[in-house]
Amino acid sequence: MLRATTRLQLHAGFTLDDACEQVPYYASLGISHLYTSPVSRARPGSMHGYDVIDHSMVNPELGGLEALESLVARLRQHDMGLVLDIVPNHMAVHPGNAWWWDVLEHGEQSRYASWLDIDWHPGDATLDGKVLAPFLAEPYGHTLIGGGIRLVFDAVSQSHRLDINGVPYPIAPGTLCTAETGPQALVDLYDSSQTQGQQRLHELLERQHYRLAWWRCAPDSINWRRFFEISELMGVRVEKQEVFDAVHALPLRLYEQGLIDGLRIDHVDGLADPIAYCRQLRRALEQRVAARPGPLSEDQPWLVVEKILAEGEVLDDRWEVDGTSGYDFMDQAAAVLHDPAGEPLLTEHWTSIAQDGRPLRDVVHDARRLMLRRHFVAERKGLLRALSGLAQASVYTRDWTTDAIARTLDEVLVAFPVYRNYSQTGRRNQADAECLARTMRAVSAGLGPASDVEQSLLEVLDMWLGASPLVSAEGANTDIQQLQREAIRRFQQLTPPLAAKSLEDTTFYRYGRLISRNEVGSDPSVLGISSETFHQRNIERAGNLSRSLLATATHDHKRGEDVRARLAVLSEMPGQWAQISNKWLEEAQKIDPAANSVQVAERYMLFQTLVGAWPLGLAANDGEGLRLFADRVVEWHIKSLREAKLNSGWFEPDTSYEERSANFIHNLMAGRSSLPLIQDIEQFVDRIAPAGAVNSLSQTVLRLCSPGVPDLYQGTEFWDFSLVDPDNRREVDYAARRHALGMLGADTGIAALIKDWKNGWVKQAVVAALLRLRRERADQFSKGDYFGLPVLGSQSNRVLAFLRAAPEKDMFVVVPRLSSAWVGLGANEGLPLIDTASWEDTCVVLPRRYIGVTLRDVFSGTRLECSQDGVLRLADLLADQPLTVLLPAQG
Structure with a gap:
């Protein structure tokens, strides 16, 4: 199972x-x-x-x-x-891809011509019957004259082929002049160092089923579907x-x-x-x-x-x-550990730093316009061509110009609120219909009454995109319906990459209110959710998707699960965080004055990254440790600059700006004058890290006890302070993990591991104990019901408790949230433990059948009796450990 x-x-x-x-x-x-x-x-x-x-x-x-x-x-x-x-969805375009090679060699006659998602007739005469190959490092003419294109003879296959900057390309049958008998004589005839050879090479390339182009041409001209905007990955027509x-x-x-x-x-x-x-x-x-x-x-x-x-x-x-x-669960488990009450101050602080008071929606819309204008130009043109064809196919819509359709379409694409719809011609489900209606209302409101043409087009565009099957003036028309299907397909395959690239790979690196909420599957405008909302999502999952994956870290995450858990603490102390981060930004100005508000915002997100990912035990005087950490942070920072597309970018990297930014980070981490600032960051991390660890353990328990199938991303049974890839794909130290697991005895409770919590053993112990429980109670976890438990008392908002119910196998889960102010106090200084007295009268209410019943803690074996009023006091439950999972005691 x-x-x-x-x-x-x-x-x-x-x-x-x-x-x-x-x-x-x-x-x-x-x-x-x-x-x-x-x-x-x-x-x-x-x-x-x-x-x-x-x-x-x-x-x-x-x-x-x-x-x-x-x-x-x-x-x-x-x-x-x-x-x-x-x-x-896609395959790599590579000489080892037999489908791709055959298409290059035989064009539309290849058996794979319709397997790969190629538009063989895109409305561009230079690409009619051809596939664009936008892989040249320089413009085509420079490559040709510079010797980057050569005819070579392959002794293995005993045939000629083209070598283009070291990459082999096939030659279409019958397109190579064979008047010269010897293989080398033919190669000499196409010698690119000679003017005549260059001309022959050009003429030979013009006869091929592909058109070589500079890589920068891809966004505007590509005539095949890509994975996002990656021109090395071609869509497959599965x-x-x-x-x-x-x-x-x-x-x-x-x-x-x-x-x-x-x-x-x-x-x-x-x-x-x-x-x-x-x-x-x-x-x-x-x-x-x-x-x-x-x-x-x-x-x-x-x-x-x-x-x-x-x-x-x-x-x-x-x-x-x-x-x-599992991205949906990853978002929910993180959001319930963030304090929504911190939103006003954090928003105010971000606005003052970025000098930008716009809501997140406007930042996303700007990113969408950028992606449409610069990165998905060809995909937009293909969709527009289909819509314009629909307009011309009917006497009722033929007056709508391509430009008017384009203006209206852009507004719809910018405002579209989800990744995609799943409509077929005339067959929309209610969710898709409501989504399009909501989009059209938003666009209409934004256009205003002065835009009569676009306002009128919205209704027509809605119809074209599947509200109803189209017919011509003469009735049903197969060509029109085929064109409508094409338009719907193109629209629905454009919105997902547009959404992903504009939000996850652009806005997440521009909008930095609290970057722990800038995560795949999350909406950064939602700082946190309530316990009640979390319970409702789990109830829905238990009823409909009880075998859905539950993730809190993935190969695609922007930040490791424990980075986000530590940064979540900042939502509980927004005023203090604003004060100390302002101080750091002022100190940073002395190291290297920022040129503008965008650069200040970049540094604010940098400081959040330092706080979130700071390795446990790293001291401000550890030169080698700081250098290694700085190298990781620089790699993240360069990627973040390019993804943001403001001061640098993947298409046009500003290497001088990137170098200056990298130098700033290295000077910050290793410079003599910056030592007080680094010491201040270290002290701040030491202060909040125990509360971050409490959040991490709560998150771990939620993943392992909620309805669904929990996933453990490689190595994250220890603390996970990774950044975006490739940092989150580093080698795992399995020897250390095997050793730690081997040291866990059957009666080793997590309370005994808390004092050395920084080594990660306590997190592994929680994982192991709950996975063992899942093995013993497989049916309960796969089929058991889920109920949120009432929490009473002055600190009820700081607790999340639920019951996983099954006949004679109930399980109670109690984890803290929003408790940073009470972590590591007094005798617990520096430890991820919550001050017992802080719980005051807070208690969890159990079903009445548990009055007087003895319960056993999964982690320690400690036994507790439910009081006669049917409650468990938090001060008793969490006296020696930060969380608990309870089972009815046997004997």
Whole structure:
């Protein structure tokens, strides 16, 4: 039974064989399934596996099929299993990708011409029947004259090909002049060092099925769907049955053979019809259940999707999936540990620093306009062409000009509130209809009455995007309906990358009110949520998605789970934080005066990063430790500058500005004059770190006890102070983790580990105890009900308590929240413990059937009796440890 997963990042430096070595450790920890990054053959040297070049085979760099089989055999010995991440949306454009190579060689005649998502007739004469290859480091002419394009003879295949800056490209059959008999004579004829050779090369390239172009041309001219705006990853048309079969042959075979137990679908919103795809994949898996070996034929396949859910958005029954990959839970578990009461002061402080009082929505809208104008130009043009075609196809809409449609479309795309809709022609569900209606109302209000043309177009645009099937003046028209389907598809495949790149990869690096809320799946405008809201989300999950993944750290997170937990403390002390951060910003001015408010805002987010990610035990006089930390922070900072796209960017990096910023960080961390400032930061971190650790442990318990399948991202059973990738994909010290787990005795309580809490053993002990409990009570966790428990008393807002109910197997969970002011006081100085007296009269109310019943704490074995008035006092529950999970005592 799938109880708990651990996510492992596979690559040439950590292969399937390396994962196999860690199976006994994860079995001892209590994990039921390894959940790995994609294992299909990827580009050589891939560090993540999402750049697949061959869906049909296990990546030889990871050890191939033999290593996969060995890993699964080891897992089965420990009653464990394997879950795979798969990538149906895209593939890497690479010479090793046979589909891509064949398309380059044969164009529209290739069997794969319709497998890859290419627009063969994009309305650009230079690309009619061709695919754009925007991979030149310099403009085409410079590359041609500079010798970057050569004709070469391949002795292995005994054929000629093109070598373009060291990358091989095929030559279309019949396009190479063969008047010269010898292979070398033909190469000499196309010698790029000679003017005539350059001209022949150019003419040869003009006869190919691809058009070489400078990489900067891609946003404006590309005629194939990309993953986001990455021009090395091409969309795959998995909606076609033959493509679906080819992409899924390997994972379906592995599932039927009992080598895997489930799948996580990467970027499902990129597909043409995500819901139909999930239903199709569910059917394909279910058809193979009976053929699985032994008792595996009794289990149903596990299927989750990587999807960002907006507020109020749900995965309904149409999807036929077990849930999401966990970003929604990651947001909720973090938000309930942030204090919403801190919002006014934090907002005021950010406004004064950034000199920008606009709401987050306006910042996001600016980012969306930028992405449309500079990064998704070609995708927007393709959608606009389809909409303009619809306009011209009807006598009622032919007067709408392309420019007017473009202006209106842009406003709709900017205001669109979710990642995407899932409409088909004339078949919108209620959620999609309400979403479009809300968008149109918002756009209408923003346009104002003066924009008569755009106001009138909104209703028409809504119709084009699926409100109703279109007909011509003569009645039903197949061409119009096909064009409408094309417009809907293009719209629905543009909004997800637009949303992701404008919010997660732009706004998150511009808007810095409190960066712990700038996380994948989160809305930074929502600082925190109440216990009641958290309970409601868990109740919904228990009822509909009890096998959904629960994550608090991922390979894609912006900050590690314990960075966010520590920064959450700042929401409880906004006034103090504003005062001390202002002091630091003033000191920073003495080191290197900031040029403008944007740079001051960058530094404010930098100081938050230093506070959140500061390694436990790092001292201000530890030169080597500070240097290593500074290197990590600089790598994060350069990436943040480029993602923000204000003072630098990926397309046009301002390397001088980046170098100055890097020097500032190194001087800040190592300069003699900055030592008092670094000492001040160290002291502040020491002050709030215990409260951050309490938040971390609360978050850990919430993940492991809430309805769903908890995931442990590699290595995060110890403290996780990682930053955005590649920092969050560093090597895991498994020896240290094995040693710590081996030192835990059966009766080792977390109270005994608190005094040395900085080594991370206490967090691992909590994980191990609760995973052991999940193994012992698998049915309770997978099927048990969820009820929020009433909390009474003066500090009731500082407690989150709930019941996981099952016949004769109830479990009570009590964790603190918003308690930083009472952490580490008196005898508990420097420890993640809450002052007992601070709880005053606060108590948790249990069901009446528990009056007088003795309960046992899972972590310590301590026994407590429920009072005659049916309550448990927090001062008793959390006297020696920061949280508790209770079971009815046996005997």
